Amino acid sequence: MNNLTTFQEKTLKVVKEASRARPVTAKRLAFIINLKENPGKEGANMRSIIHALRVKGYPICANGKGYYYAQTSTELSEYIVSLGTRIMKVEEAVKGLQKSFDKVRSVRCANQEQITRLF
DSSP: OOSOOHHHHHHHHHHHHOOSSSOBOHHHHHHHTTOOSSTTOHHHHHHHHHHHHHHTTOOEEEETTEEEEOOSHHHHHHHHHHHHHHHHHHHHHHHHHHHGGGGSOOOOOTTHHHHHHHO
């Protein structure tokens, strides 16, 4: 395992043992790897660790029950499609929110031009 933080190494070791049928919850994972740096924020910190591992190419998937390491290309493909669908839904929400600027008090937003350029 190269260029991984200690938390990433520990997380990867645990998630590799999990399967689609028996995923590991974020709460359990945070407990196992001793993630206590921000009590009450374990979920957000765990998502950051999982995200970093995915960016590095580890096939970590998730379902409503927790995280698991993809065992087959089908599992991974299905999860990638699921993420793509979520991306489209978030983009729809962003576009809807952009339309709502006239419904909120007008205060010059430093990021408004940047937001407009993104979409």
